[in-house]
Amino acid sequence: MSSRTRLSFDVKLNKLGETINIQISDPSGLQADNLALATWGSSEVLANVLHRLPVDFSNTGVLQHVLGVLELGAGTGLVGLSAACIWRTNATLTDLPPLLPAIDANIALNKDLLSRHDALATLGMLDWSQPECIESGSSSGTVLKEGGHGDSIMNVKRMRARVIVAADTVYSEEHPELLVNAVKARLDSKPEARLIMCYPLRIGYLDHIRDLWERLEDAGLVCIQEGREEIDDSWDEDTPYEWCVWRWQAVGERPQSGT
Template identity: 65%
Template sequence: MSTRKRLSFNVKLNTTGDTITIHISDPSNLQADNLALATWGSSEVLANTLHRLPTPDFAGTGAIAGLGSVLELGAGTGLVGLSAAAIWRVWVTLTDLEPILPNIKANIELNRAVIRGYGGSAACGMLDWARPDLLTFFVPEHESQLTADASGEWKPWKFRVVLAADTVYSEEHPELLTKAVTARLERSPKARFIMCYPLRIGYLDHIRDLWERLELAGLGCMQEGRESLHEEWDEDTPYEWCVWRWRGDI
């Protein structure tokens, strides 16, 4: 389920009860994969779970403007990535398909000042999971500039953390998502892939397929949990989140 009535979300920053309000511009006129763009339940669940997870070790990711820190796949309205920027105080790159980027850019601008106040920042980029080797960044002029080739593409860049929320809702997604994760997740013991999805009956086969593909790719789940949304969402579907890392010695 999604919401367009509530366009601001209070996200927990830490276990002591501090919160940040993330503002989302109304994306109801945009569509991707024939779905109206909105903030889905998995995004709110994951955004409010990040503060409870062990903070990733970002040491050594500070290369070009910090863009080696965190990548969000299928960012949609950007709630998860913007929350991560404030909670972890890092630079997050929010990616999606080209039709979605104007709304992501708008939401970055809406929240830039408050996120910067917590020591984080955000940029966005176009990433097609079928071609995850090609990632085009869009860095605002007033932020630190990313040095890329003439096309604006930064092909080899790897990220310490990859985030994904509600990105598995068709039979093609497990293969594509695994391809994108393995292409962009840093090959390091410190690297983490963190995702969240609804446990709806129609999606369970896709989730099983995704787990199998991630395991075959060399990743293993190290932590998982289940959450429910608050009454405002008016649904009983449980949500599962999980944290993955590369298995064995890297």
């Protein structure tokens, strides 16, 4: 997997060509799941695809008890922070305990950017083997505003999300089952809910990706949009990246064959 310890990322904000600059703290020395913390290629790819994807965040927020965005396996949080700004919503960035301090630092680094785009970010610990409860983390973004009037603490422990994003989260045989269980537990049941993922199409991971697709379809989800992107030359690799958008199947609908 190609990774980057770069500390600044320009992310496409809209189709007009405007960008936002996401700041990332120095992740050296941190690791989880035997991987050093860095920004993976899938994260930059997915962050730059989000502006092209229409989403519906109506009836989300504190009063509706529905998260806007939930990032699974956030790593440095690039995708979740980008999603919050691009879609002007709240995002909860989750990962395992060793990585939470870095995510917390990145939320703080981008506090002003989030504010300028009417966006908010929170931090949480989520174990995919026990996805029913998100443990709140300490972050400068834990105070959320509902409609811009008054401060409220969002209790995210058991809230579902209108959009789940996940980048480069399938690189072992255990991950498809764990990821799908987390999605089933945390994705909003509304027809507007979306699961948006990105992963590298490396030979060693293709079986895991096929397993993931089969499990998502068995869980009642259908892929409605997908694409492939090449990462820029600065990453020094030529592996294609695939992104895909999923929703809950309508009654009587059959999934289309995918990857």
